Amino acid sequence: MSSSDPNIGRLLDSRYELKELIGKGAMGRVYLAKHNLLGGEVAVKFLVQTLLSDKMRARFFQEARTCAQLGQRTIHIVRVTDFGIDDEVPFYVMEYLQGESLGDILQLQPLPIPRFLGISRQICLGLKYAHEGIEVNNQLCPIIHRDIKPSNILITADETMGDLVKVLDFGIAQLLSDDHQGTKTFMGTLAYASPEQMEGREIDPRSDIYSLGIMMFQMLTGKLPLTPDTHSFGGWYKAHHFQNPLTLDELAPHLKVPKPLEALVLACIEKKPENRPANTTELLQSLEELDERFRPSRQLGHRIKDALSKKPVGKSFNTDSIAPNGSIANPNQLCGLQSWPKDKPIARITFAQTIPTSGVPLATLWAMLPKAEIDEIRTHRLYNRVYRNFLCTLSPHPMVLWLTAIYNQRCHEKEGPRWLYAFMDLKASSSTDLLHVLGTQAEYRILMFGLEEPKRCAYVLPTKINDLLSKQIRQWALESRNYPSVGSPTMSKDLLRSEFQKLKPKIHQRMVNHGNDAGFQSSNLSIITQSTRPTDHH
Numbered sequence: 001m002s003s004s005d006p007n008i009g010r011l012l013d014s015r016y017e018l019k020e021l022i023g024k025g026a027m028g029r030v031y032l033a034k035h036n037l038l039g040g041e042v043a044v045k046f047l048v049q050t051l052l053s054d055k056m057r058a059r060f061f062q063e064a065r066t067c068a069q070l071g072q073r074t075i076h077i078v079r080v081t082d083f084g085i086d087d088e089v090p091f092y093v094m095e096y097l098q099g100e101s102l103g104d105i106l107q108l109q110p111l112p113i114p115r116f117l118g119i120s121r122q123i124c125l126g127l128k129y130a131h132e133g134i135e136v137n138n139q140l141c142p143i144i145h146r147d148i149k150p151s152n153i154l155i156t157a158d159e160t161m162g163d164l165v166k167v168l169d170f171g172i173a174q175l176l177s178d179d180h181q182g183t184k185t186f187m188g189t190l191a192y193a194s195p196e197q198m199e200g201r202e203i204d205p206r207s208d209i210y211s212l213g214i215m216m217f218q219m220l221t222g223k224l225p226l227t228p229d230t231h232s233f234g235g236w237y238k239a240h241h242f243q244n245p246l247t248l249d250e251l252a253p254h255l256k257v258p259k260p261l262e263a264l265v266l267a268c269i270e271k272k273p274e275n276r277p278a279n280t281t282e283l284l285q286s287l288e289e290l291d292e293r294f295r296p297s298r299q300l301g302h303r304i305k306d307a308l309s310k311k312p313v314g315k316s317f318n319t320d321s322i323a324p325n326g327s328i329a330n331p332n333q334l335c336g337l338q339s340w341p342k343d344k345p346i347a348r349i350t351f352a353q354t355i356p357t358s359g360v361p362l363a364t365l366w367a368m369l370p371k372a373e374i375d376e377i378r379t380h381r382l383y384n385r386v387y388r389n390f391l392c393t394l395s396p397h398p399m400v401l402w403l404t405a406i407y408n409q410r411c412h413e414k415e416g417p418r419w420l421y422a423f424m425d426l427k428a429s430s431s432t433d434l435l436h437v438l439g440t441q442a443e444y445r446i447l448m449f450g451l452e453e454p455k456r457c458a459y460v461l462p463t464k465i466n467d468l469l470s471k472q473i474r475q476w477a478l479e480s481r482n483y484p485s486v487g488s489p490t491m492s493k494d495l496l497r498s499e500f501q502k503l504k505p506k507i508h509q510r511m512v513n514h515g516n517d518a519g520f521q522s523s524n525l526s527i528i529t530q531s532t533r534p535t536d537h538h
Contacts, residue, residue: 007031013084016044016093024379027051027060032096041096042081046089057090063170064092066143069134071095076126077167078154097166099156100332102219106150107462108331108443110222113257115163117291120216122165123153124287127212128280130173131205144174144203148211149192150218151382174203190236191224195271198237206273209283213268213276217245221252225269245269261290331362332460335445340368340454348451352402352422354434363437363444365404367420371450371458376411378459383409385511386463387417389503390438390473391496396487398426398480400435401496404446404463407511416508420446421500423493426480438465439474 007018016033022043023030030045047060064083071079071094082093102119105111111119133142145152147169158164172187188197194210196203217225225245228235245266248257264286270276277283335355344351348368354361377384387405392398402424407417424431438444446461465473 011036012044012086012091013082016042018044021375021379025382027056033093043094043096044091045094046086046091049089052088059172060090060092063173064090065136066130066134066170066173067092067094070126070129070143074126074129076122076165077129097154097156099154099164099166100330101151102153102155102215103150104332104462105155106218106222107464110252110255111219113220113255113261116216116219117287118163119153119155119165119219120212121284121287121291122163123148123167123212124280124284126165126167127205127208128284130167130170131208131280142205143170144205145170145208145211146172146174146197146203147188147192148208148215149189150215153215186233190231190233191226193236193240194273195240196273198233198240204273205279206276209268209276209280210270210273212283213265216265216268217248220248220255220257220265223251225251241271258290258293260286264290331357332445332462335362335364335447335460336457338447338457340366340449346451346454350420350422352424352434353430354437360441361437363434363441364447365402365420365422365444366447366449368449368451368454369418371452373411373418374448374450374458377406377408377448377461380408380410381461384461386461387507387511388463388465388469390469390476391499392472392476393492393495394426394476394479394483395492397485397489397492398483399489399492399496400424400426400431400476401493401500403500405507405511406446406461407508417511419504423496425489426476426483427485432477432480435473435477439470439472439477442467442470 005021008020010018012018012033015035015037017036018031018033019041020032021029022032028045028047030043033042033044034040035042047056061083064080067078067080068083070077078094078097080092080094084091084093127145127148130143130145133140135141145167148167152167152169154166154168156164156166186193186198186200188211190198192211192214194203194207197207197210214224214226217223223246226236226239226243227246228239228243248255248262248265264277264283268276268283277286334357338355340346346368348370350365350367352363352365355364385407387403387407389403391401391403400423402422404420405417406412406420412418424435426432426435443462443464446463447457448459448461449456450458
């Protein structure tokens with residue numbers, strides 16, 4: 001993080017040495033810290049100073065108290081160990097977790113059914129303890145999370161369990177007690193909110209079950225079951241109240257999801273609470289019955305992983321990235337292990353290449369940027385808007401311009417998007433091979449390296465390519481074989497640069513406009529989906 005942060009290096013409460021800012025949101029800032037008395041790393045969350053009202057202090061304390069009590073009862077909720085006040089700013093200390101959010105995982109691909117069941121069961125276990133409640137003033141008060149969504153579910157690696165799931169962010173959780181006054185204003189995330197939550201009505205655990213049902217559908221298909229007319233409160237209100245959800249068969253017929261599982265997911269997203277599973281205990285029992293059917297295949301996957309981990313591997317592959325079924329489960333981790341090539345200058349450049357694995361190579365775009373900018377992109381990743389496109393000309397020399405732009409409101413508002421681009425000479429087999437991988441996988445990863453610390457990849461940003469563009473990319477890879485070069489590669493590069501300069505202002509404007517649209521939640525937003533191909537010159 002930027003050295004301008006006055007908290008870095010500070011000793012908090014005579015024992016917590018603040019090392020690095022690792023997260024920042026609307027309500028709080030989270031730092032990695034070292035416990036100087038006991039040793040080990042912890043995470044410290046501060047309430048932002050702009051929210052230092054009595055109401056927000058009380059809500060912040062409730063979040064800490066909730067996680068402190070629940071974390072002692074279940075491993076599936078982040079554990080809070082301390083609370084304090086620093087110069088009138090409240091903070092709490094929690095376990096430091098390393099892993100990936102479920103949102104990051106789902107950006108790459110849906111989950112296979114065995115892994116889906118394992119993760120869903122653990123989420124249910126965490127919610128079950130929350131819904132059973134915490135003790136407040138000698139009264140047991142149920143907790144409704146109110147913001148169950150993929151970005152609030154953290155998946156960490158565990159030697160015995162494989163995936164260890166933690167439910168995060170109880171910042172807007174609702175505590176149900178005899179003297180509780182329910183809020184009449186909407187709080188939550190539009191795409192996952194229950195109908196009753198959007199109305200501001202009193203809610204119970206079945207509201208969280210609805211949000212979980214939306215997320216379970218997304219975990220299996222990669223898509224949401226509802227499609228609003230607009231990404232606004234009104235659009236989502238109509239979708240949650242009146243739109244019939246899509247079925248799993250409609251979106252992913254190839255999955256062959258067992259009918260009992262599909263029925264369970266759709267039951268969770270019934271409009272009326274009384275038509276949903278009555279509580280998480282009932283939902284958990286249904287998931288466990290389904291899990292029994294798939295447990296043998298998951299155990300086989302663990303045996304495959306254990307066998308592979310005992311064999312020597314090359315630098316291009318890491319066994320930590322092997323899924324329970326033996327496939328690559330975490331390509332982002334593999335990319336994060338890469339080092340800046342020795343034959344490349346330490347400068348603000350961009351280039352494309354594949355990363356070999358034991359299976360299909362990974363398509364990647366490497367970029368060197370100031371470390372402070374990468375830190376901002378990573379810390380405020382919810383604000384990232386990514387544009388991707390490929391411009392191609394087959395004459396005078398077959399050439400592709402691979403174009404990516406990143407716009408983050410927090411760090412690019414003044415200077416505009418960060419433009420990353422690389423040329424691919426289609427008369428070079430390495431380029432056509434890479435183009436084929438891109439078109440087939442319909443995704444790539446942006447590897448960011450800091451100018452000040454270039455040896456290790458600082459951040460990996462995955463991004464997808466839409467179906468139309470991936471099909472066009474595959475076609476270019478084939479067509480380029482039959483096109484002769486009738487001019488210099490420089491001429492084609494100049495032609496593509498000219499096309500890029502024409503597009504640049506339009507792309508900039510679209511990204512800025514969408515960056516201010518609160519309806520867009522994804523960190524990867526496909527703004528322009530049509531590829532642009534300049535007219536061939538003979």
